[in-house]
Amino acid sequence: MIYTVTFNPALDYIVRVEQFNVGEVNRAAYSEIMAGGKGVNVSLVLKNLGHESTALGFAAGFTGEKLVRDLKDKGCRTNFIFLEQGMTRINVKIKGQEETEINGEGPEITPMAIRAMMIKLERLREGDILILSGSIPKTLPEDIYEKVIVRQQGKNVRIVVDATKNLLKETLEYHPFLIKPNHHELGELFGVTISNPEEALSYAEKLQQMGAVNVLVSMAGEGAVLLDEYGNKHMSPAPEGRLVNSVGAGDSMVAGFIAGYLETKDYEQAFRMGIAAGSASAFSEFLATREETMEVLEKTFK
Ligand SMILES: Nc1ncnc2c1ncn2[C@@H]1O[C@H](COP(=O)(O)OP(=O)(O)OP(=O)(O)O)[C@@H](O)[C@H]1O
Numbered sequence: 001m002i003y004t005v006t007f008n009p010a011l012d013y014i015v016r017v018e019q020f021n022v023g024e025v026n027r028a029a030y031s032e033i034m035a036g037g038k039g040v041n042v043s044l045v046l047k048n049l050g051h052e053s054t055a056l057g058f059a060a061g062f063t064g065e066k067l068v069r070d071l072k073d074k075g076c077r078t079n080f081i082f083l084e085q086g087m088t089r090i091n092v093k094i095k096g097q098e099e100t101e102i103n104g105e106g107p108e109i110t111p112m113a114i115r116a117m118m119i120k121l122e123r124l125r126e127g128d129i130l131i132l133s134g135s136i137p138k139t140l141p142e143d144i145y146e147k148v149i150v151r152q153q154g155k156n157v158r159i160v161v162d163a164t165k166n167l168l169k170e171t172l173e174y175h176p177f178l179i180k181p182n183h184h185e186l187g188e189l190f191g192v193t194i195s196n197p198e199e200a201l202s203y204a205e206k207l208q209q210m211g212a213v214n215v216l217v218s219m220a221g222e223g224a225v226l227l228d229e230y231g232n233k234h235m236s237p238a239p240e241g242r243l244v245n246s247v248g249a250g251d252s253m254v255a256g257f258i259a260g261y262l263e264t265k266d267y268e269q270a271f272r273m274g275i276a277a278g279s280a281s282a283f284s285e286f287l288a289t290r291e292e293t294m295e296v297l298e299k300t301f302k
C-alpha cells in the first residue's frame with residue numbers, strides 16, 4: 001500500500017486575471033478551489049494513474065472538511081487527523097502574466113495530534129511506500145520527518161521525501177528510496193545556483209553520498225535528471241507544450257515516478273513516466289489523468 005502524509009495540506013484557490021496589477025483591484029476571469037498540498041496531490045495523481053493510496057495528514061475547520069470531502073469525492077482513501085483549533089490553510093495561486101503564489105501558514109499541530117499520526121503510521125508493513133511531502137507548519141520542529149522515518153526503520157518500508165532545506169537533509173541518513181528536489185531547492189541546500197542538468201547531476205551525487213537512494217531533480221520547463229541507485233544518470237528535456245497551470249507539476253512527477261517504478265521496476269521508465277505526469281499536469285488546468293500522461297509519454301519518448 002502507498003501512504004502519503006501531508007502535514008500542511010491546503011485548499012488551493014486558483015485565480016486567473018487578464019493582467020495582475022499590484023496595488024489595484026484585480027477582477028478574476030476564472031477561479032477554482034481545489035484540494036491541495038503536496039502529498040494530497042501525489043495521492044490524487046496516483047489515483048488518476050490507477051494506483052490506490054491512502055492520504056494521511058492534518059486538517060482543521062471548514063476548509064479541512066472541504067479538503068477531505070473533495071478527496072473522497074475523487075475516490076481517494078483518506079485518513080486525516082482533525083485538529084480542534086484553527087483551519088486548513090488556503091493557498092492563493094494567481095495566474096496573471098506570471099504565476100504568483102501566496103501560501104498560508106496552516107494550523108498548529110499539537111503534540112497529541114502528532115502522537116495520533118505516529119500511531120496511524122505503525123500499521124505500515126514490509127513493501128509499503130510512505131511519501132512525506134511538503135512544508136510543515138512553523139510550530140513544528142524541522143526534524144519531524146526524521147522522527148516519522150526513524151519509527152519505520154527495520155520494516156522495509158520505502159520512504160519518499162519531497163521537502164526543502166533541513167526537513168529534507170535530516171532524512172538522508174535513513175536512506176530514502178527517492179527524494180525530489182527541484183533545481184532551486186537543490187541549489188539552496190548547497191548555497192549554489194544550479195543552471196544546467198550536468199550541475200544538477202553533480203549535486204545529486206552529493207545527496208546520494210549523504211544517503212539518498214535515488215535522486216530525481218526537476219527543472220520545470222528545463223526538464224529533469226535522475227541519478228539512480230546504481231549510479232546511472234538519466235537526463236531529459238521537458239516535453240513541449242503550453243504551460244497552463246504548473247501547480248502540482250512536481251507532485252505529479254513524484255506520483256508518475258512511483259507508478260512507473262511499480263509498473264516496470266525500471267528506473268528509466270519510472271523517470272519517463274514521472275516527466276510525462278509532471279508535464280501533463282503543467283499543460284492542463286487540473287492534475288494529470290492517465291490518458292494525458294500516456295499521451296505526453298508517447299509523444300516525448302517515441
Ligand atoms: N513549463 C513546463 N513545460 C513542460 N513541462 C513542465 C513545465 N513545468 C513543469 N513541467 C514538468 O513538471 C516537472 C516538475 O516541475 P517543477 O520542476 O516545476 O516541479 P516543482 O518545482 O516541484 O513544482 P510544484 O512545487 O509546483 O509542484 C518537470 O520536470 C517537467 O516534467
Ligand SMILES: O=P(O)(O)OC[C@@]1(O)O[C@H](CO)[C@@H](O)[C@@H]1O
Binds near residue numbers: 008010012133135247
Ligand atoms: O507550502 P508547501 O507545503 O511547500 O506547498 C504547498 C503547495 O504550494 O504545494 C502544492 C503544489 O506542489 C500545492 O497544492 C500547495 O498549495
